[in-house]
Amino acid sequence: MARIITLTTDFGLTDEYVGVMKGVILTRAPAAAVIDLSHAIERQNIRQAAWLIKSAYRFFPEGTIHVVVVDPGVGSKRRLILLLADGHLFLAPDNGVLGLVLEPDCFQAAYELQCEHYYLTPVSSTFHGRDILAPVAAQLAAGLEPAAAGPAISRQTLEMVAKGAVKTDRGRGSITGEIIGRDHFGNLRTNIEADSLRKLYGKDASTARVSVKGKTIIGVQDAYDAEAPGEILAIIGSRGFLEIAVNRGDAARILDAVTGDTVTVDRSKT
Structure with a gap:
């Protein structure tokens, strides 16, 4: 072969x-x-x-x-x-x-x-x-x-590359990570793994509150169309990490977010 x-x-x-x-x-x-x-x-x-x-x-x-x-x-x-x-x-x-x-x-x-x-x-x-x-x-x-x-x-x-720090507080049910890049569509990739979210929230992450660049997003969705066109959402991307996206839009441009910006996930109080 x-x-x-x-x-x-x-x-x-x-x-x-x-x-x-x-x-x-x-x-x-x-x-x-x-x-x-x-x-x-x-x-x-x-x-x-x-x-x-x-x-x-x-x-x-x-x-x-x-x-x-x-x-x-x-x-x-x-x-x-x-x-x-x-x-x-x-x-x-x-x-x-x-x-x-x-x-x-x-x-x-x-x-x-x-x-x-x-x-x-x-x-x-x-x-x-x-x-x-x-x-x-x-x-x-x-x-x-x-x-x-x-x-x-x-x-x-061998030389290493910084993955970026991810801090988990199980008592508070929170994870802090960062944006590590964007894709062609403007989706913001983070270094927060889906497995880390599942350990804190189980299979239902609807109570998770994601904060980035002063914007608060409630819930981690399964699909982009869970929100209306133009709305910001959190989703697990194909790489198995949390991403910030805009349905039919460019999250990186709308949020003016760049690599290194902090992303926090905790429990919604609502």
């Missing part, structure tokens, strides 16, 4: 960057199936890419190779790494972009890329995605053993 390689970058699609990475991969591994996860990561937004790859990788078969190129430090002395976690392979700069898949129960191994004989030459100091990560991904798809990519490195030495 053909190996799957996913690509996640902040390159956009205006330039040739994504296309030439695919060309490099398919030249070396013509049977590979190359899947675009996203090329619309905000420029140099490591945290956004980290959340995306954490949320997406588990929907692919074990053995999938995930290439993540959000690399503000390209050309510097930062490491390029191969991470094995939860049965998947990840290639990326060691800048925290893989930090959210580094849970201890998922981590298997990590290697610093030092297999120069597989790189394109000469290596551009500004495009390691094309000259290093893409060819190594192709070699892995063609059967290269991960340990041949370079020396093993410990989990503790």
Whole structure:
């Protein structure tokens, strides 16, 4: 069966960057199936890419190779790494972009890329995605053993990315988290997990009161049309986290909310 390689970058699609990475991969591994996860990561937004790859990788078969190129430090002395976690392979700069898949129960191994004989030459100091990560991904798809990519490195030495603090007060029935980003529709993503809400409120979160940017929302809904068009609501998104949305509208714009804004959930007094 053909190996799957996913690509996640902040390159956009205006330039040739994504296309030439695919060309490099398919030249070396013509049977590979190359899947675009996203090329619309905000420029140099490591945290956004980290959340995306954490949320997406588990929907692919074990053995999938995930290439993540959000690399503000390209050309510097930062490491390029191969991470094995939860049965998947990840290639990326060691800048925290893989930090959210580094849970201890998922981590298997990590290697610093030092297999120069597989790189394109000469290596551009500004495009390691094309000259290093893409060819190594192709070699892995063609059967290269991960340990041949370079020396093993410990989990503790890898860069992490801030998930944002989530504080739970079971006595008061409250959770405080933050906005971690927005999607294409303007829905505001938080770092408050659905499981955390269920532990406090059970299956019925209609008594939950969600507060964000001075706005209070009563109840966590199951669908966007639980509120009238233009109304703000709280909902569990497809990633399994609490989101703030507007039915047929743009919550990020309407609330003027940004990454890092506080979101609080507690019990409604009504």
